[in-house]
Amino acid sequence: MRWSALRIYAMIYLAFLYAPIVLLPLFAFNDASIIAFPLAGFSTRWFEQLWTTQALHQALRNSLFIATLTAIFATLLGTCAARAGTMPNFPGKRGLLGFVMLPLVLPEIVIAVALLVVVRQVLDLTLSNWTVIAAHTVIAVPFSIAILNGAFQNLDPSFEEAAMDLGETRWGAFRLVTLPLVVPGIISSLLICFIISLDDFVVAQFLTGSNPTMPVYIYGLTRFVDALPLIMALGTVLVTISVSLLVIAEYFRRRGVARAGLKDTGGFL
Amino acid sequence: MGIFGRSPQARAALLSAPPFVYALLLLAFPLVAIILISFWTQNGLTIDRAFTTANYREIFSGPIYIWGNATRWGLLPLSLFVSATVTFITVVLAYPIAYFVSFGVPTQRKSLWLFLITIPFWTSYLIRVFLWKVVLGYNGVVNTGLLELGLIQEPLSFLLYNLNSVIITLSHAYAVFAILPIYVALEKIDRSLLEASQDLGENRFTTFLRVTLPLSVPGIVGAVLIVFIPTIGDYVTPELMLGSGGRLVSNLIQAQFLQLNNWPLGAALAIVTMLAVALVSLAFILLNRRWLRGRA
Numbered sequence: 324m325r326w327s328a329l330r331i332y333a334m335i336y337l338a339f340l341y342a343p344i345v346l347l348p349l350f351a352f353n354d355a356s357i358i359a360f361p362l363a364g365f366s367t368r369w370f371e372q373l374w375t376t377q378a379l380h381q382a383l384r385n386s387l388f389i390a391t392l393t394a395i396f397a398t399l400l401g402t403c404a405a406r407a408g409t410m411p412n413f414p415g416k417r418g419l420l421g422f423v424m425l426p427l428v429l430p431e432i433v434i435a436v437a438l439l440v441v442v443r444q445v446l447d448l449t450l451s452n453w454t455v456i457a458a459h460t461v462i463a464v465p466f467s468i469a470i471l472n473g474a475f476q477n478l479d480p481s482f483e484e485a486a487m488d489l490g491e492t493r494w495g496a497f498r499l500v501t502l503p504l505v506v507p508g509i510i511s512s513l514l515i516c517f518i519i520s521l522d523d524f525v526v527a528q529f530l531t532g533s534n535p536t537m538p539v540y541i542y543g544l545t546r547f548v549d550a551l552p553l554i555m556a557l558g559t560v561l562v563t564i565s566v567s568l569l570v571i572a573e574y575f576r577r578r579g580v581a582r583a584g585l586k587d588t589g590g591f592l
Numbered sequence: 593m594g595i596f597g598r599s600p601q602a603r604a605a606l607l608s609a610p611p612f613v614y615a616l617l618l619l620a621f622p623l624v625a626i627i628l629i630s631f632w633t634q635n636g637l638t639i640d641r642a643f644t645t646a647n648y649r650e651i652f653s654g655p656i657y658i659w660g661n662a663t664r665w666g667l668l669p670l671s672l673f674v675s676a677t678v679t680f681i682t683v684v685l686a687y688p689i690a691y692f693v694s695f696g697v698p699t700q701r702k703s704l705w706l707f708l709i710t711i712p713f714w715t716s717y718l719i720r721v722f723l724w725k726v727v728l729g730y731n732g733v734v735n736t737g738l739l740e741l742g743l744i745q746e747p748l749s750f751l752l753y754n755l756n757s758v759i760i761t762l763s764h765a766y767a768v769f770a771i772l773p774i775y776v777a778l779e780k781i782d783r784s785l786l787e788a789s790q791d792l793g794e795n796r797f798t799t800f801l802r803v804t805l806p807l808s809v810p811g812i813v814g815a816v817l818i819v820f821i822p823t824i825g826d827y828v829t830p831e832l833m834l835g836s837g838g839r840l841v842s843n844l845i846q847a848q849f850l851q852l853n854n855w856p857l858g859a860a861l862a863i864v865t866m867l868a869v870a871l872v873s874l875a876f877i878l879l880n881r882r883w884l885r886g887r888a
Contacts, residue, residue: 329692336689340712340767343723346733350726358726358733400611410604419608423615428818430825430869432842436849436862437622440629444639444855461618464611515714524718524828529849538718545722545832558719565715573707 347562351555358551369556379557382540386521389452389536393459393520394513400460401467401512402505408468409475424465434461435529442530451532458526463516470515474508474579507579514572518565537561630859639856647860657841657861668868671824671841674755676872678762679820683812685763686770690811691804693771694778706775713768721829724761728752728833757833758840762823769822770815777811778804809883817873824869841865 350358354366373379404420426434438458442448478501486496524538531539541557544550630647633640651657660666665673693705712720727733728751735747751757781804789799827842834840841861848858877884 327696329688329696332688333692333696336685337708339764340709343720343727343764344712344715346723346726347719357731400614403607403609404611407604407607410607411600413601413605416604416608419612422620423611425615425619428821430822430842430866432825432827432845433626433862433866434619434622436845436858437626438618439849440625440855440859441622444629445625457618461615464614468611518714522714522716522718538716541716541718541722542828551726554719554722558716558723561719562715566711569707569711569714577703 344562347555347559350552351559353552353555356549356552358555369552370560372553373556373560376553379540382535382537385452385534386537389455389459389527390517390520392456393463394517396456396460397463397467397516398471398509398512400464401471401516402509404464404468405471405475408472409478409480420468424468426462427465431462431523431525432529434458435526438526439529449532450530452534454530454532455527455536456520458530459520459523462523462526463519466519467512467516470512470576471505471508473576474505477580478504504582505579507575507577507582511572511576511579514568514575518568521561522565626859627863629856630863632856634854634856637853647857648864650857651860651864657844657864667839667841667844668865671865672868672872674758674762674840675820675823678759678766678823679816681759681763682766682770682819683774683815686767686815687774687812690771690774690778694775706772709771710768717765718828720765721761721832724757724764725752725832728757728760752833753835755834758830761829761833762826765826765829766819766823769818773814773818774808774811777808777814781807806883809880813877813880813884816876820876821869821873824865 349362351369352365352367353362354368355363400423404423407416408420435458438454438461442450442454448454482500482504483496486500487493491499522538523536524542527536527539528542535543541554544554544557629639631643631645633642633644633646655661656667658666658668660669664670689709693702693709697705725732729735730747730749730752732752734751735744738744739747785803785807786799789803790796794802825842825845827840827846830840830843831846842865845858845861845865848854848861852858
């Protein structure tokens with residue numbers, strides 16, 4: 324390994340990226356209600372408090388419900404778009420699919436505010452978990468498309484043609500040949516969309532109904548000084564979940580790349 | 593066979609329809625609605641639907657939103673300044689990393705590096721912002737650590753509740769957005785061009801300046817836009833890092849919708865902000881058009 328200046332810079336940069344996250348477990352297991360050095364000693368009492376806080380469990384259930392449905396809807400729509408992207412062009416296809424990617428470059432607050440206006444002023448509906456799901460799906464679809472584009476573009480179209488020459492219907496060819504090859508991409512997309520929804524605060528704050536989601540609940544906690552260690556413990560749990568899901572998603576993405584017989588060159592985006 | 597028997601183009605169109613219609617209903621339609629409501633006015637608890645430019649006149653008159661006065665900037669220019677600073681810092685710090693991963697890491701290790709860089713980005717945004725507050729606060733990690741080591745006598749007060757902390761936090765949060773586009777642009781560069789340049793007598797540094805850097809401009813422009821545009825709308829970081837006193841335009845938009853309950857004014861503010869961001873972005877693209885031309 325060569326220790327060039329660039330490599331040292333890269334190491335420092337990585338340390339900067341991870342620095343705040345490393346502090347999470349440090350203070351989550353710290354036996355003190357203030358967040359400061361020196362550490363007081365090991366304790367799991369903040370995790371025990373998490374376990375007994377009912378409002379938190381309700382928020383978690385909401386978030387899991389929203390994230391699961393968002394992941395499914397966004398991946399279904401993303402699959403359609405990514406599949407269409409590999410098929411022959413029709414007039415306006417690029418514009419159409421480009422428009423779906425727009426949320427990537429729109430500030431989240433604009434999407435949130437615009438949807439709030441539609442839901443409350445135009446349609447006059449009440450805010451609920453479903454309004455959050457609808458909005459999260461808008462935000463997650465571009466990510467799903469970005470992941471699935473990789474999976475679909477890696478496919479050799481002659482596989483499906485061969486299946487149809489051998490007597491399969493178009494749907495049969497897709498189900499038996501294409502689908503198994505893109506399943507790793509689909510799983511990876513489901514997981515990423517799940518994480519996006521689980522982590523999102525901005526859209527949830529505007530569109531959540533009477534039951535807050537997890538991030539909205541955490542945000543409420545940040546006003547209370549004595550809740551700080553509790554947030555640290557909760558953060559530790561959330562980060563552990565996110566990182567585990569990411570590792571699984573990355574595993575499936577790599578397997579997909581390997582299945583398609585390609586060399587791995589990039590990450591998720 | 594119905595729809596399955598049609599031409600490939602027709603089937604592609606049919607498949608594009610669900611995501612497009614969804615985006616039309618939940619993106620295009622809401623954006624039109626927000627433009628519409630910005631020309632209405634809030635009248636107590638109800639909204640007066642008579643067309644008026646009152647909200648825009650309020651934004652463009654007076655010092656609060658745009659013009660500022662001798663002692664403080666208008667909110668919109670201040671927000672643009674913060675976003676531009678964050679963008680500059682983020683992209684300048686990100687470029688060497690993207691360069692390192694693209695040129696300094698063996699091919700089979702690249703995806704591991706990218707994975708390591710992206711992990712922090714996928715952890716709860718709110719928690720990350722909050723952690724910076726814990727790090728930089730008056731009784732925070734930096735201050736208590738330095739006090740403990742005897743390096744300072746009293747806590748440093750310039751770390752939190754000012755724009756520095758907002759800029760540090762946002763630069764950390766958007767780092768990945770800057771690295772990836774630059775990395776992709778660097779990966780596309782034909783390596784034989786670099787050899788050719790060195791064969792023709794350039795050294796490594798001038799090769800970088802005259803070949804690599806110009807060819808990576810599309811990635812830099814992409815990175816700048818993808819950091820600059822969302823940071824303007826970020827109200828969580830200023831709210832947590834500035835306390836209740838300091839505010840940026842995004843906080844005001846949020847407040848008009850969730851606390852002050854003046855949606856039309858909030859909508860007009862959001863639109864003015866978006867237009868300002870679009871203008872700055874377009875100007876930036878035009879400035880760099882020389883290097884963007886002919887390379888998609």
